[in-house]
Amino acid sequence: MPRYTLQVxxxxxxxxxxxxxxxxxxxxxxxxxxxxxxxCGLAQCGACTVHLDGEPTRSCVTPMGAxxxxxxxxxxxxxxxxxxxxxxxxxxxxxxxxxxxxxxxWIMTAAAFLKKTPKPxxxxxxxxxxxxxxxxxxxxxxxxxxxxxxxMG
Amino acid sequence: MxxxxxxxxxxxxxxTTGALVIAFNAGGVGTALAQAAGAVKPPLHPTEMDSWIAIxxxxxxxxxxGKIDGGQGTDxxxxxxxxxxxxxxxxxINVIMGDTALTCNQGGASGSTGVAQGGxxxxxxxxxxxxxxxxxxxxxxGVAPERLSVNDGVITIAGDPRSMTCAALIGGxxxxxxxxxxxxxxxxxxxxxxxxxKTPDQYRVVGTSAPRADVRGKVFAYRPYVTDIKVEGMLHxxxxxxENASSVPVAVDEASIRHIPGAQVxxxxxxxxxxxxxxxxxxxxxxxxxxxxxxxVDVFPGDAGIYDHLRxxxxxxxxxxTDKGAVEAAFAGAARIVEAEYEWPxxxxxxxxxxxxxxxxxxxxxxxxTGTQKPHYAAEGAAAILKLPLExxxxxxxxxxxxxxxxxxxxxxxxxxxxxxxxxxxxxxxxMRHEGTxxxxxxxxxxxKARAALDAAGNMIALEFTSRGMSRNDTDTNESEPKDTxxxxxxxxxxxxxxxxxxxxxxxxxxxxRIAWETVPTLLAKASPLRTTHLRDPxxxxxxxxxxxxxxxxxEAAGVDPIEFRLKFITRPRDVAALKAVAEKAGWKPxxxxxxxxxxxxxxxxxxxxxxxxxxxxxxxxxxxxVNMRTGQVYARKFTVAxxxxxxxxxxxxxxxxxxxxxxxLSRTLHEEVKFDRRGVKSVDWLTxxxxxxxEAPETVDIVLLDHPEIPPTGAGExxxxxxxxxxxxxxxxxTGKRIRRGPLTPERVRGALA
Numbered sequence: 001m002p003r004y005t006l007q008v009x010x011x012x013x014x015x016x017x018x019x020x021x022x023x024x025x026x027x028x029x030x031x032x033x034x035x036x037x038x039x040c041g042l043a044q045c046g047a048c049t050v051h052l053d054g055e056p057t058r059s060c061v062t063p064m065g066a067x068x069x070x071x072x073x074x075x076x077x078x079x080x081x082x083x084x085x086x087x088x089x090x091x092x093x094x095x096x097x098x099x100x101x102x103x104x105x106w107i108m109t110a111a112a113f114l115k116k117t118p119k120p121x122x123x124x125x126x127x128x129x130x131x132x133x134x135x136x137x138x139x140x141x142x143x144x145x146x147x148x149x150x151x152m153g
Numbered sequence: 154m155x156x157x158x159x160x161x162x163x164x165x166x167x168x169t170t171g172a173l174v175i176a177f178n179a180g181g182v183g184t185a186l187a188q189a190a191g192a193v194k195p196p197l198h199p200t201e202m203d204s205w206i207a208i209x210x211x212x213x214x215x216x217x218x219g220k221i222d223g224g225q226g227t228d229x230x231x232x233x234x235x236x237x238x239x240x241x242x243x244x245x246i247n248v249i250m251g252d253t254a255l256t257c258n259q260g261g262a263s264g265s266t267g268v269a270q271g272g273x274x275x276x277x278x279x280x281x282x283x284x285x286x287x288x289x290x291x292x293x294x295g296v297a298p299e300r301l302s303v304n305d306g307v308i309t310i311a312g313d314p315r316s317m318t319c320a321a322l323i324g325g326x327x328x329x330x331x332x333x334x335x336x337x338x339x340x341x342x343x344x345x346x347x348x349x350x351k352t353p354d355q356y357r358v359v360g361t362s363a364p365r366a367d368v369r370g371k372v373f374a375y376r377p378y379v380t381d382i383k384v385e386g387m388l389h390x391x392x393x394x395x396e397n398a399s400s401v402p403v404a405v406d407e408a409s410i411r412h413i414p415g416a417q418v419x420x421x422x423x424x425x426x427x428x429x430x431x432x433x434x435x436x437x438x439x440x441x442x443x444x445x446x447x448x449x450v451d452v453f454p455g456d457a458g459i460y461d462h463l464r465x466x467x468x469x470x471x472x473x474x475t476d477k478g479a480v481e482a483a484f485a486g487a488a489r490i491v492e493a494e495y496e497w498p499x500x501x502x503x504x505x506x507x508x509x510x511x512x513x514x515x516x517x518x519x520x521x522x523t524g525t526q527k528p529h530y531a532a533e534g535a536a537a538i539l540k541l542p543l544e545x546x547x548x549x550x551x552x553x554x555x556x557x558x559x560x561x562x563x564x565x566x567x568x569x570x571x572x573x574x575x576x577x578x579x580x581x582x583x584x585m586r587h588e589g590t591x592x593x594x595x596x597x598x599x600x601x602k603a604r605a606a607l608d609a610a611g612n613m614i615a616l617e618f619t620s621r622g623m624s625r626n627d628t629d630t631n632e633s634e635p636k637d638t639x640x641x642x643x644x645x646x647x648x649x650x651x652x653x654x655x656x657x658x659x660x661x662x663x664x665x666x667r668i669a670w671e672t673v674p675t676l677l678a679k680a681s682p683l684r685t686t687h688l689r690d691p692x693x694x695x696x697x698x699x700x701x702x703x704x705x706x707x708x709e710a711a712g713v714d715p716i717e718f719r720l721k722f723i724t725r726p727r728d729v730a731a732l733k734a735v736a737e738k739a740g741w742k743p744x745x746x747x748x749x750x751x752x753x754x755x756x757x758x759x760x761x762x763x764x765x766x767x768x769x770x771x772x773x774x775x776x777x778x779x780v781n782m783r784t785g786q787v788y789a790r791k792f793t794v795a796x797x798x799x800x801x802x803x804x805x806x807x808x809x810x811x812x813x814x815x816x817x818x819l820s821r822t823l824h825e826e827v828k829f830d831r832r833g834v835k836s837v838d839w840l841t842x843x844x845x846x847x848x849e850a851p852e853t854v855d856i857v858l859l860d861h862p863e864i865p866p867t868g869a870g871e872x873x874x875x876x877x878x879x880x881x882x883x884x885x886x887x888x889t890g891k892r893i894r895r896g897p898l899t900p901e902r903v904r905g906a907l908a
Binding site for chain 2: 028045081088092099101103134
């Protein structure tokens with residue numbers, strides 16, 4: 001079984017895993033992180049989203065063998081209560097999550113999107129977030145929060 | 154306000170929140186032990202004040218709430234209610250929820266009763282706690298209690314410089330006092346204080362938008378979900394489900410997973426699962442296990458045939474819920490009769506992830522972690538399937554991946570229990586996506602037959618409305634019996650099935666009407682992926698899709714404005730006010746059908762209205778839609794909602810709850826239909842069971858809260874969702890002139906209606 005060195009939220013972590021095991025299980029099971037979440041295992045919902053070198057990536061379908069030396073950033077590594085990412089700060093202000101299980105997808109995708117598109121239109125925000133799932137239906141609050149985060153940045 | 158933080162150990166948690174040191178037997182039920190002062194916590198019983206409220210030495214207050222909040226803010230409302238009665242800042246309050254060793258069974262999250270019933274009990278407890286504190290201070294000081302007042306936990310005497318904190322008075326100690334209880338558990342659990350709770354004119358905390366406690370932990374990823382719970386020595390379990398619903402395993406080739414480290418098969422009767430120490434290995438084992446299934450049998454009519462099946466089936470139960478006036482005579486003498494039938498499909502909870510639970514069964518004791526919204530009942534179910542005394546089972550609720558009724562959380566718990574007991578190891582089960590959509594108990598499909606009699610002047614002189622569907626609780630909703638779970642049924646446990654549907658609450662006052670419901674037998678009695686149960690507002694969306702669409706159809710036939718038409722049958726002033734408020738806020742243009750229609754190229758626009766009450770809450774809605782005449786695509790641009798649920802505890806969370814109802818309701822209206830053929834369910838992921846995408850979210854949700862502080866609060870968790878499909882459908886009719894009587898209003902279906 002190969003050994004991988006993963007760069008996760010600024011730390012180097014050793015993981016023994018088969019090359020075809022999705023990154024999600026290295027993060028959750030091997031490293032014991034509380035996020036990202038398993039939602040579908042099919043790259044259809046976004047609950048497992050992390051950044052790989054800043055790019056939002058569905059960790060549930062990303063094999064360990066494909067991660068390489070890229071920096072893995074999880075929601076916990078994006079920002080902290082003391083030093084929140086603007087999207088996190090806006091999420092708190094707007095009290096966005098209900099169950100919150102989908103949150104990794106929305107925040108990680110929005111953070112990467114705003115980096116590339118700091119002053120988006122409403123339509124651009126919706127287009128950038130398309131495909132992510134939220135079953136509680138917090139979409140209105142999500143849209144408010146992303147707009148608020150854009151205004152902060 | 155804070156909620157329990159599972160990153161702390163349970164022991165630390167309890168020391169910090171309530172100064173009550175509670176020791177747990179290995180995996181067992183909490184036994185209240187001596188704290189520093191040597192006092193013993195009274196047993197967890199509704200008549201004990203200590204079962205409800207604890208004051209810590211630092212002055213913080215812990216509420217032990219026997220329901221749960223899944224992120225809608227019920228807990229902050231409860232904290233506000235108790236803060237108000239105790240005269241303490243809401244920021245000092247912690248709410249412990251859903252732990253069977255720490256809370257009394259208040260029914261879990263159920264029927265939008267969190268504030269209405271759960272809050273009512275806690276209001277009494279809060280008022281009684283304050284009374285007890287003031288009484289003790291009065292005795293200590295030798296003054297009359299009437300002279301004392303409380304301000305953020307500090308007790309003072311009128312015209313006297315002395316003061317005392319509640320923390321100094323009782324912090325870390327038990328009340329050891331009683332509160333009157335109505336001898337009921339569940340939603341109906343009621344308490345009565347000797348103290349008189351405050352009157353609404355005294356409220357300072359209730360009615361404010363206090364922040365929720367769970368948001369930061371979710372946003373900064375430190376608040377664990379049930380999926381995050383880890384127990385030492387835990388195995389990961391996955392269940393094996395047949396592709397064809399009727400099939401059972403006849404042979405299992407255990408050698409087929411021998412290459413996977415630590416993988417094991419558990420096969421009992423028709424129950425089939427695998428476990429492995431590593432989660433990915435459990436998933437691989439479930440994928441690779443070779444199973445020979447019994448030959449498939451055609452057991453379903455297929456999604457296209459379900460409505461004919463419902464119509465043709467023998468009715469097992471019929472109830473007439475309204476029978477007023479001479480219905481037959483009215484129809485016999487009618488100048489005109491309007492008739493229509495409406496159809497609503499099976500819908501899935503389709504939570505963000507499949508159900509998850511952890512069971513740690515050790516000998517005659519068990520601890521279970523569950524994301525269910527009814528943890529007390531789920532613990533009863535665990536005890537039953539494990540054949541253990543209830544007091545030996547400790548149930549702990551942890552936030553799950555969404556819960557809108559009885560989803561698959563209860564099934565996951567039973568599976569985890571069976572696996573753990575069989576293997577003698579703690580087992581975590583998490584369902585895969587295909588199980589979360591394909592195998593959860595479903596919202597029931599239905600047909601609704603309506604007819605109205607009109608006189609020569611166009612007045613509706615009689616109404617008949619009959620709903621027919623699968624039982625709303627064929628799978629009982631509280632998870633306390635194994636017979637209502639896949640595991641129980643696969644192990645051969647059977648029992649009586651409940652057979653119920655229901656009728657809309659009597660929002661209208663029709664002079665002559667017959668309203669009835671009928672149920673037909675469920676498809677495939679054992680371990681069916683089309684089991685039916687409660688999905689948010691159990692029969693509300695389907696019944697109102699029929700009844701509120703039909704009100705529009707009759708209004709159209711009568712040539713009357715749909716709001717004006719409804720007002721003919723509404724006498725309650727609050728209901729009238731809600732309809733008028735929504736019309737005014739939405740800029741409703743009065744007039745008969747066609748008045749609110751617009752067109753820009755391929756896009757036609759329209760407004761539609763719907764109204765209902767639910768458990769005393771009144772809701773009226775106007776939807777504004779755009780329909781693409783070429784593609785059939787419906788875009789619901791704007792919703793205006795007027796809601797009157799009496800006293801509003803927290804307007805901020807109320808608005809987001811209504812928004813969630815709107816978006817989830819819109820998803821169910823436009824997209825959601827469980828697909829199945831004659832042998833099995835084909836909706837198994839987000840492609841085959843699509844939900845609303847953010848590109849389809851409304852531009853605007855305008856909310857008018859008709860606050861009535863003088864009226865006790867009624868529920869708001871489900872009221873809005875029941876009328877959304879009808880409001881949208883009525884708007885689509887207004888826009889297109891075509892009536893779509895089968896949900897969901899997919900582009901194909903709308904296109905078909907326009908062709």
